[in-house]
Amino acid sequence: MVTIDEFLVGEIVSATLVCIVACLFIRSFLRNLSRKLPPGPRGWPIIGALPLLGTMPHVTLAKMAKRYGPVMYLKMGTCDMVVASTPDAARAFLKTLDMNFSNRPPNAGATHMAYNAQDMVFADYGPRWKLLRKLSSLHMLGRKALDEWTDVRAAELGHMLRAMHESSRQGQPVVVPEMLTYAMANMIGQVILSRRVFVTKGSESNEFKDMVVELMTSGGYFNIGDFVPSIAWMDLQGIEGGMKRLHKKFDALLTRMIEEHMATAHEREGKPDFLDILMTNCQENNTGSETLNSTNVKALLLNLFTAGTDTSSSVIEWALAEMLKNPSIFRRAHEEMDRVIGRQRRLRESDLPRLPYLRAICKESFRKHPSTPLNLPRVSAEPCLVNGYYIPGNTRLSVNIWAIGRDPDVWEDPLEFVPERFLLEKHAKVDAHGGSFELMPFGAGRRVCAGARMGVVMVEYILGTLVHSFEWGLPNGVDELNMDETFGLALQKSVPLSALVSPRLLPSAYA
Template structure:
């Protein structure tokens, strides 16, 4: 996931091999998502915030330094290889070329690092958790996996791998992704918002600086909104009243990326990456539970991102012609 985001932002794979560096990055992202989800006493009792009783702030500062080293290395390597790149500029090229905006303000190196940090951290752990939950639900419901395979065999066949242009022709795959985002949203409480001024909403007085957390997880499982909300049913998005619901922030029933002006900046990229990677994994392989495993653990782990408490273990085998796997 990080390498695909790296191709968009930096025109290269961030981690060439699955070595120490990639494992460290994964650990850093997991630590960030876990720490960011902690209940911090200082947030609710400001007078004792400076004590940092739980050590959360100290831990985040140490983590920040580790990320800063990694991001500095990425930017330096990108700058050093500028003369080798040809074709369209990548995301970082555009950002650097347009550092001066219409108001005369300038994006400094810290701003650029913060933007890269957001895109890499918010786009990796969240997207991979959605894919893992989707695969888990399909293994739990083999008929869903079979229908996805049948659709892909009809549209793509078994002589080549899925490409991005195929996704628009795979409505059932898209429905699986929507249903996963509904039942297992990557950020169950989204990110907190703060009211900049006092206001009134539906008769409730909201003071200035009130912190708001939207429970996306509960909305996705609300029986007043969804029929049989605890069931994993991708078909609900193929016809009927849910058919036109979209996760891009226009429908509050399904808003895994938030909504409004503060919606996730990587919404479109996140949806495409999830659909493409999940589609590739499903189309390219047969998936089965390990021998002796009868029931899957569906417990959720605590943190800003909704991870599985017990990572998915599965047996995979090729289902395409061998030539399709050649790079």
């Protein structure tokens, strides 16, 4: 027979157990609530959302963001990925949580093309990356260094103008990206190697352009092996095989450059160029954190020659294409330049601050046709919260720069090419160097492109010179420009821009 005391004890124990279970349930519920992932599309088994991206991932992700919101989660194979698609979302990741997202995730491009991430673009945030960035900024990409090689840019641009002038005299159209690669590779070569890379424009410079485009295109692919590492060895898309073959071509080119450069070291006594400075910091097999090895040097040269030529040249090409579609922009730019510079001489870099409309054209090109449509991916070191959503550790981050540039909540008539918007007070102070999250063609935060300043200078100076120096028109028989895009690390025109040019300055300006 159960006594009253035993009955009460049983009831108390039962109630206690119920309370414990309830508390555990509530705790679990609250923990799961606080770990609510951002919304996003349902993916396929095993490979996740990879098949949903298609051939134009920046466009697909922009459309998805309209449905799922500015912070979107995708399961990509075995990996977590989050996409930011508005200025505020980008600011949350690249400013507030910048340190947590300061590294790059491992990928085939870094492994097979960038010497296993021994470069500046893909290296982990740490001593070696800081040294590569410091040397690049001090001696090539920073404001003072850029000022020191102003004459180099002017001289190389003169070579390009003479080649274009000759094409005009012969009535031949100019293939814009080929001309730009020829000039820009030589500009960079003069600073790094103290010599021109291509003496004349031709098959060698065109082959280099093709190699750069291939690198930028293949580097932008969403490679299945990056997201499902267990099957990476199969190379289902053939991407990694192509990367390895391309790497051999670049490695042979860079090795030849370095060997030829070392053989002429005695000619530069007391006047070191950038490669001399790198080699001074290069101590093979030294384990010190503040030294480089020969692989780091080649990897950095690969960064500078490829990104330095392709990203800026693609923006200039897009700008000229947009202006050919809108001749009134050409007319207004010519009026400004004729008023400020005249037609007796070429444009100089010192003229740029007095050409606000030209600079507005450049900003509008960065907005509508950003050099990198999806910023290079980053990865979270620790879990974090963004907009109330839980972001797990080791989550890949992509910022859709292309989508931000076309956000109707930020830009009026975002699909139209309207340079005048940057002359209005609302957008006049927006800059393209990484400080304005509504316009960030070079990214932002710690991993902002080290060449952002150089990129802006090159685009403004080269585009301004091309516009000021020539009248532009479509080739005979071409009534409408093809404005289709090809996705990659850099946003290419699917059909390279070809145009007829005619001189508009005194003949002496092209001498």
